[in-house]
Amino acid sequence: MDDCIYCKIANKTLTSYILYEDNDIICVLDILPPSKGSFLVFPKLHIEDYTSLNDEINQKMFTISKYISIVLKNKLKFDGLNILLSSGETGQKYRHIVIQVIPRFKDDNIKIYFNRFREDPSFLEELKKYITTELIRMSQQYLNSEKKEEREEIKKDIDYKLLNQWFEKRI
Ligand SMILES: [Zn+2]
Structure with a gap:
């Protein structure tokens, strides 16, 4: 996809801070992070539908997210993590499957808010x-x-x- 920012990062049209890459996936530091040390993991191909993602790529994305988090925790001493996977229509600008790993710090004031309801x-x-x-x-x-x-x-x-x-x- 020509206008997709994740595709541009994957095909190196945009420069980025690459933490890991192989033929299938790429991991980069978030340059507009919601918290210090946030990073992104996504497939190199423009895939929008998480339910059609190959098992091997899915596992690799989550495993590398964990390994990078281990290293990051030593450096930043974060207190917790949110891992947010987005794909398809979620109100975000790009539909490309992406995992956002967001280190959380005590009193960081980040609010992830859901309007919950009591299900039948x-x-x-x-x-x-x-x-x-x-x-x-x-x-x-x-x-x-x-x-x-x-x-x-x-x-x-x-x-x-x-x-x-x-x-x-x-x-
Ligand atoms: Zn894309």
Whole structure:
């Protein structure tokens, strides 16, 4: 995307303070940080939909966020962290998937505010049932589908085998 700031950083049209990069992801210091030491981690490709992000890239983004945080904590002695992942339409200017890691300091006065509401218990129950049933169905799907043609229709972004291992004890 020509006008996306994250793409510009990834393709080096914009200079940045790069902490780590490989073929898939890049991590840079935030030049307009909400707090000292804030940094950004994002895929190099312009991907907007978090639900279609490859598992390996997802894991790498969170693991590198943790490793950089370990080093940063030694230097800045922060007291806590917020990790905010944004993708798609969130009211932000760019839709590119990005993780913002925000070190928090006691009395830093940063307010992350949500307008909370009391959810209907019957909707919570319905949603819980739907999600758990779907996860179990998905976890069985790979192992149950014997025919190759059927397997090809299965989403490649999901590791069904892993999902199945996680849910094995619950089935
Ligand atoms: Zn982009």
